[in-house]
Amino acid sequence: MKIVVCIKQVPNTTEVKFDPKTGTLIREGLPTIINPEDKNALEEALAIAAPLGGQVTVISMGPAQADYALRETLAMGAHEAVLLSDRAFAGADTWATSYALAKAIEKHGEFSLIFCGRQAIDGDTAQVGPELAEHLDIPHVTYVRRIVSLDEKYVVVERALEDGYEVVESTLPALLTTLKELNVPRYPSASGIVTAFDEKKVAVWTAETVGADPAKIGLKGSPTQVKRTFTPSVKGTGKILTGTHKEAVQQLVQELRAKHVV
Amino acid sequence: MDFTLSKKHEMFRTLFQEFATQEVAPMAAEIDESGEFPWVTIKKMASLGFLGLPFPKALGGAGADTLAYIMAVEEISCACAATGVVLSAHVSLGAHPVYQFGTPEQKALFMVPQAKGEKLGAFALTEPNAGTDAAGQQTIAVLEGGEYVLNGTKVFITNGEVADIYIVFAMTDKSKGLKGISAFIMEKGTPGFTFGPQENKMGIRASSTTELIFEDCRIPASNILGKEGDGFKIAMQTLDGGRIGIAAQALGIAQAALNESVRYAKERQQFGKPIGTFQAMQWMIADMGTEIEAARLLVYRAAWLKDMRRPFSKEAAMAKLYASETAMKHTVKAIQIHGGYGYMKDYKVERLMRDAKITEIYEGTSEVQRMVISASLLK
Numbered sequence: 001m002k003i004v005v006c007i008k009q010v011p012n013t014t015e016v017k018f019d020p021k022t023g024t025l026i027r028e029g030l031p032t033i034i035n036p037e038d039k040n041a042l043e044e045a046l047a048i049a050a051p052l053g054g055q056v057t058v059i060s061m062g063p064a065q066a067d068y069a070l071r072e073t074l075a076m077g078a079h080e081a082v083l084l085s086d087r088a089f090a091g092a093d094t095w096a097t098s099y100a101l102a103k104a105i106e107k108h109g110e111f112s113l114i115f116c117g118r119q120a121i122d123g124d125t126a127q128v129g130p131e132l133a134e135h136l137d138i139p140h141v142t143y144v145r146r147i148v149s150l151d152e153k154y155v156v157v158e159r160a161l162e163d164g165y166e167v168v169e170s171t172l173p174a175l176l177t178t179l180k181e182l183n184v185p186r187y188p189s190a191s192g193i194v195t196a197f198d199e200k201k202v203a204v205w206t207a208e209t210v211g212a213d214p215a216k217i218g219l220k221g222s223p224t225q226v227k228r229t230f231t232p233s234v235k236g237t238g239k240i241l242t243g244t245h246k247e248a249v250q251q252l253v254q255e256l257r258a259k260h261v262v
Numbered sequence: 263m264d265f266t267l268s269k270k271h272e273m274f275r276t277l278f279q280e281f282a283t284q285e286v287a288p289m290a291a292e293i294d295e296s297g298e299f300p301w302v303t304i305k306k307m308a309s310l311g312f313l314g315l316p317f318p319k320a321l322g323g324a325g326a327d328t329l330a331y332i333m334a335v336e337e338i339s340c341a342c343a344a345t346g347v348v349l350s351a352h353v354s355l356g357a358h359p360v361y362q363f364g365t366p367e368q369k370a371l372f373m374v375p376q377a378k379g380e381k382l383g384a385f386a387l388t389e390p391n392a393g394t395d396a397a398g399q400q401t402i403a404v405l406e407g408g409e410y411v412l413n414g415t416k417v418f419i420t421n422g423e424v425a426d427i428y429i430v431f432a433m434t435d436k437s438k439g440l441k442g443i444s445a446f447i448m449e450k451g452t453p454g455f456t457f458g459p460q461e462n463k464m465g466i467r468a469s470s471t472t473e474l475i476f477e478d479c480r481i482p483a484s485n486i487l488g489k490e491g492d493g494f495k496i497a498m499q500t501l502d503g504g505r506i507g508i509a510a511q512a513l514g515i516a517q518a519a520l521n522e523s524v525r526y527a528k529e530r531q532q533f534g535k536p537i538g539t540f541q542a543m544q545w546m547i548a549d550m551g552t553e554i555e556a557a558r559l560l561v562y563r564a565a566w567l568k569d570m571r572r573p574f575s576k577e578a579a580m581a582k583l584y585a586s587e588t589a590m591k592h593t594v595k596a597i598q599i600h601g602g603y604g605y606m607k608d609y610k611v612e613r614l615m616r617d618a619k620i621t622e623i624y625e626g627t628s629e630v631q632r633m634v635i636s637a638s639l640l641k
Contacts, residue, residue: 190310190312
């Protein structure tokens, strides 16, 4: 079974520091990581591939330094890694990004499954996975929290909803976007790190390599226009009222009266 | 000259830090109290290839190098020094001598399972009356009909009882002094090979330290490492490498003392402000940070020299001397910064100070390191 995993290298937001004067992100020297839910995607692909003797290919679009994130996937056990990197891709929104990834996957060839993390922690759009499936004209299931069964033709998954889950069956090939509940990503192994740096290579593909239409990539191919960015005002913290239902309701009414809401 | 870590070593560092934080640190205080050997952690380390870090892949290792290995000891010791010494003693003292001096058969039989992490290693030189004075060995080995027969007692053996394979030193010819010492590979379970009780130690309490007792213990003649009389040379060269491991352990302990001190100095308020705003604290922390960085450069350089296959004996002794004395000095300071709280077992610095002391003693005391260094400088 051939499996493709798409990952993104993102700033490690747990270590983000803000400039207290300007309120902006201090980007300098910020460590980067593989987007956490993309690691769940990779873990699932590796776990599925291992008993079947399958092949896991990881693809990422990004600048040259994303090579490091791809090496990490090799250290975790991915069989090959492709970096889609070209100045022409710069400024891409999710549509242009998913188009470029689709071209890379087409060039890479046959596959049964594509795994993507649900969303990246730096953009939170959750759009690239579904858009990629549309470009490739294959079915997709988002928010996968468990794989129920998988054979040569079908995959059955649990798809998380806000207040429950649904069981979805899809034909293969299909694209799945993963939640962190799906699994616990493995550590890279020590010998895997040696393999990733000393024995394997990360292939670098450009827009030309994948035969992308110049009008559909980068800033030019991006229909999204950023009108303005701003820091949202901080929401007040909620207050939890305890006690019996009756007591809590009484407290609530008191508080609302005190604030002249009722 | 370039002090930047390679991307590969950066990834190793991140892996070791994450592993130490998530798998080692959570149980460190508990196993210090109970003295329970960290089998769960050691098995996880084995499965990730940490127990064979510096050995070639063809021999079951991870194919990394000494630098990656000592970074593992450093980061793991920063979380739990007892777990750190299990790794250091296994790799440097248990597996390395067979890797360096063993025959291809011995490597296949003993070292490959150690590098894969299937079997744990240990090293037995010290005796009740032969510590620094290695020539005072009273354990004897006599060749009898294709077998060596060992009799004697070893003390303070790290990984004693938990290890499967032991490098044991014994006199094969007392008349030759140091040149009469030979090294043997011993397996746990050999008839006549037993263990004393667990030592009740001040620090590194979750590591295993026992006596080894040999009573008419017979092993195949093919279990000799090197030739008869090679023992002292094997012991000294093995300890040269081991010292970089212990230096890294001390470095990890010292770094933990700094981490705890910085955090506490920012949090703890006195006279209405954090104690880190007082110069008395700032100076202690500045010295701590500076000397730890100096220790790190010495330790990494010794590891680098070993990886470059250059002489590293003096540099390993300097690294071990300086890193262990830095660890001792600054774990005491870390308690001072914590005041009364630091004296309580609720705070990590109390354990750090107890763990630090051993690094000035084992694998050559600070005095032995000074002997090695001065002998090299004055020759």
